[in-house]
Amino acid sequence: xxxxxxxxxxxxxxxxxxxxxxxxxxxxxxxxxxxxxxxxxxxxxxxxxxxxxxxxxxxxxxxxxxxxxxxxxxxxxxxxxxxxxxxxxxxxxxxxxxxxxxxxxxxx
Amino acid sequence: xxxxxxxxxxxxxxxxxxxxxxxxxxxxxxxxxxxxxxxxxxxxxxxxxxxxxxxxxxxxxxxxxxxxxxxxxxxxxxxxxxxxxxxxxxxxxxxxxxxxxxxxxxxxxxxxxxxxxxxxxxxxxxxxxxxxxxxxxxxxxxxxxxxxxxxx
Numbered sequence: 001x002x003x004x005x006x007x008x009x010x011x012x013x014x015x016x017x018x019x020x021x022x023x024x025x026x027x028x029x030x031x032x033x034x035x036x037x038x039x040x041x042x043x044x045x046x047x048x049x050x051x052x053x054x055x056x057x058x059x060x061x062x063x064x065x066x067x068x069x070x071x072x073x074x075x076x077x078x079x080x081x082x083x084x085x086x087x088x089x090x091x092x093x094x095x096x097x098x099x100x101x102x103x104x105x106x107x108x
Numbered sequence: 109x110x111x112x113x114x115x116x117x118x119x120x121x122x123x124x125x126x127x128x129x130x131x132x133x134x135x136x137x138x139x140x141x142x143x144x145x146x147x148x149x150x151x152x153x154x155x156x157x158x159x160x161x162x163x164x165x166x167x168x169x170x171x172x173x174x175x176x177x178x179x180x181x182x183x184x185x186x187x188x189x190x191x192x193x194x195x196x197x198x199x200x201x202x203x204x205x206x207x208x209x210x211x212x213x214x215x216x217x218x219x220x221x222x223x224x225x226x227x228x229x230x231x232x233x234x235x236x237x238x239x240x241x242x243x244x245x246x247x248x249x250x251x252x253x254x255x256x257x258x259x260x
Contacts, residue, residue: 029225041225044223045221056208061205068257069257
């Protein structure tokens with residue numbers, strides 16, 4: 001997410017809106033965005049509704065044994081069709097902005 | 109009296125650093141994150157120091173042979189445990205994730221959702237797709253959804 005923020009201008013130039021989603025409450029996400037200086041949209045899914053719809057539920061993996069999302073990135077076109085996905089195999093390793101911007105060239 | 113066995117202490121502290129520097133520092137840079145070679149390098153130095161330290165701790169000329177062996181053995185054990193824990197968390201535990209076979213694939217329609225943003229306002233996926241990124245600009249060509257674990 002840090003690298004997304006650093007490349008935010010490039011994403012905006014490419015017409016891409018980054019949106020982050022986690023189980024954190026809006027207050028927790030606000031804390032995070034203030035601390036880390038994130039300016040893109042962060043959404044809260046504490047009941048894991050969207051997370052389940054995208055089949056990303058990692059049950060009991062939170063520090064308090066709560067359910068969280070496994071990390072993943074989806075690039076959607078303006079009609080909401082998925083154009084590119086990245087389901088990492090190691091949660092430390094996320095998609096790099098260059099990869100995503102390369103994939104964004106597929107969008108019209 | 110024989111000098112302080114600094115090698116064994118350095119080995120222990122360096123192995124702690126090698127472990128903690130991954131989540132706190134090296135994970136910030138893709139080159140040291142995707143494969144933790146920097147951390148493994150620190151661990152390699154720590155193991156070398158540990159072997160020297162153990163040799164000193166178990167040498168026959170120590171002023172307090174028993175204490176030297178107990179402290180040396182304990183610190184070496186801690187160092188090895190830290191290394192083992194690092195290997196486990198980075199190479200095994202971080203990969204224990206659900207397969208997500210049901211995740212929408214390229215070419216499929218992304219499932220809609222409505223979730224609260226940081227101000228508590230409800231935002232739907234269709235709104236994210238259609239509203240301009242910045243005021244007065246065109247609607248976005250695409251939306252990048254980033255699911256993350258959160259403050260877990």
